[in-house]
Amino acid sequence: MKILVIGTGAREHALVRGLAQDPDVEVVIAAPGNPGMALVADCRPLPMGVLDGAGIADLAEELGADLVVVGPEAPLVAGVADIVRERGIACFGPSGEAAQLEGSKAFAKEVMAAADVPTARAYVCDTPDQVLNALDATGAPYVVKDDGLAAGKGVVVTDDHEAAVAHAQSILDAGSSLVIEEYLDGPEVSLFCISDGTTVRALEPAQDFKRVGDNDEGPNTGGMGAYSPLNWAPDGLVEDVVRRVAQPTIDEMRRRGTPFAGVLYVGLALTPRGPRVVEFNARFGDPETQVVLARLKSPLGALLDAAARGQLADHPELTWSRDAAVTVVVASDGYPTAPRTGDAIAGLDDLVDAYVLHAGTAQDADGALVSAGGRVLSVVAVGQDLAQARQRAYAAVEQVELAGSHHRTDIALKAERGEITV
Structure with a gap:
C-alpha cells in the first residue's frame, strides 16, 4: 500500500512511524508533515493547508495513494474525508457530518442520550442567564466547555464560580454556544x-x-x-x-x-x-x-x-506487546498561554532506549531544527514495566536541549506507585 497521512503533529508522526513498520506498506507520504516525519516519510506541501479537501484529494490522485489517513480534527469536521472519498480514494476518517461528534459537544450529548450512553448530566447554554442557571444546577466543581473545537483547551474545571462564569462569557462573546455539565x-x-x-x-x-x-x-x-x-x-x-x-x-x-x-x-x-x-x-x-x-x-x-x-x-484480532509505554511532552517557554517559537533544538541524535516524535518543530533558513509551536516534542520510551519505561523516557527528556522548555515530571508516577484506585 501507498498511504498519505494528513497533519503536522506528534500524533501524525506516531501514525507515520507505525505505518512505516507495516510490511505491507510500501510508501508513506506525509502532508505537510514536519522535520521528524521527513526522516521516515516523503513529506509534501499543502499550499492551502489541511482544510483544503480538494488539494488533498488532488495530491492523493497525483501520488496514486491507496489510502488517505486524516489525523487532526479540524479537517475532519470540515469534510475533507468526504471530498477524498468522492474521488474514489479510500479514506480513514469520518465524514464531516459524523465528525460532529467532536465538532459539537451538544450534538454528542444528543447522540449519547439517543444511544443510552452513560455520561454526565449537561446543559447547553446560549445566554448568560442560562449559564447561571446551569451552574446552580450542577454545583461545584464547575465544568464549562466550548461547544466547538478548541484544541483541548476549551474546557475549564474549577471550584471558583466567578472563573466559571468568566470562561462561559468568553465563549459567548466569541459567538459560540457552550455546555455546562456535572463533574465526573x-x-x-x-x-x-x-x-x-x-x-x-x-x-x-x-x-x-x-x-x-x-x-x-x-x-x-x-x-x-x-x-x-x-x-x-x-x-x-x-x-x-x-x-x-x-x-x-x-x-x-x-x-x-x-x-x-x-x-x-x-x-x-x-x-x-x-x-x-x-x-x-x-x-x-x-x-x-x-x-x-x-x-x-x-x-x-x-x-x-x-x-x-x-x-x-x-480483520484478525489485534495483538499487543506486554511492555509499558510512556510519553512525556516537551513544551516551549510560555506554553500554553503564549508559547515562544524559533528556539534551537538539540540533543535528539544520541537518545538511548527512547525516541522522539516531532510536534511543533520546523527548520530555519539554515536548515537547523527549531521550535515552531507550544508542544514541541513527544519523547517516547518502552520498558518491561512502567518504572523502566518512565526511567527511560525521563532520561531522554533530560538530553533534549531547548531553551526555556518545560515538562511534567509525574507522568505515570501514581500508576507506577500503585496509587490509582477505582
Whole structure:
C-alpha cells in the first residue's frame, strides 16, 4: 500500500512511524508533515493547508495513494474525508457530518442520550442567564466547555464560580454556544475504538495528563504526557465500554444515516457509579496515540485500511506487546498561554532506549531544527514495566536541549506507585 497521512503533529508522526513498520506498506507520504516525519516519510506541501479537501484529494490522485489517513480534527469536521472519498480514494476518517461528534459537544450529548450512553448530566447554554442557571444546577466543581473545537483547551474545571462564569462569557462573546455539565469524579481513561461504520475494534486504553503542571495543577493543555497499559483498570473495562458506549454510538450514527467510519475516541471517567463518558473525539488523541501505537504489534496499515473499506469484521484480532509505554511532552517557554517559537533544538541524535516524535518543530533558513509551536516534542520510551519505561523516557527528556522548555515530571508516577484506585 501507498498511504498519505494528513497533519503536522506528534500524533501524525506516531501514525507515520507505525505505518512505516507495516510490511505491507510500501510508501508513506506525509502532508505537510514536519522535520521528524521527513526522516521516515516523503513529506509534501499543502499550499492551502489541511482544510483544503480538494488539494488533498488532488495530491492523493497525483501520488496514486491507496489510502488517505486524516489525523487532526479540524479537517475532519470540515469534510475533507468526504471530498477524498468522492474521488474514489479510500479514506480513514469520518465524514464531516459524523465528525460532529467532536465538532459539537451538544450534538454528542444528543447522540449519547439517543444511544443510552452513560455520561454526565449537561446543559447547553446560549445566554448568560442560562449559564447561571446551569451552574446552580450542577454545583461545584464547575465544568464549562466550548461547544466547538478548541484544541483541548476549551474546557475549564474549577471550584471558583466567578472563573466559571468568566470562561462561559468568553465563549459567548466569541459567538459560540457552550455546555455546562456535572463533574465526573474518578480516574480518567482514553479508549480508541476503530470502526468501519458497523463493526467496532477497541485498541488498548491509555491515560493522559491535560494540566500543564505536576499534580494536575495549572491550565488545561492539549496534553502533557500519557502511558499504557492501565494495570489498575477494572477487568473487562474495554469490553464493557465497547458494549455500553462505542457500539451503541456507532449503531445510532448509522441509524441517523451518518455512519461513523474512523476512530471514535472515548474519554471516560471511572466514577463510583461506573464508567461515564466525558467526551467523544472523532480522531486519535494526542498524546495517547504515541503510547498506544508503541505497543501495537498488529500491522497498522492493514487495520486502518480495513476500517476505511468496511472490512473490519473480517480483520484478525489485534495483538499487543506486554511492555509499558510512556510519553512525556516537551513544551516551549510560555506554553500554553503564549508559547515562544524559533528556539534551537538539540540533543535528539544520541537518545538511548527512547525516541522522539516531532510536534511543533520546523527548520530555519539554515536548515537547523527549531521550535515552531507550544508542544514541541513527544519523547517516547518502552520498558518491561512502567518504572523502566518512565526511567527511560525521563532520561531522554533530560538530553533534549531547548531553551526555556518545560515538562511534567509525574507522568505515570501514581500508576507506577500503585496509587490509582477505582
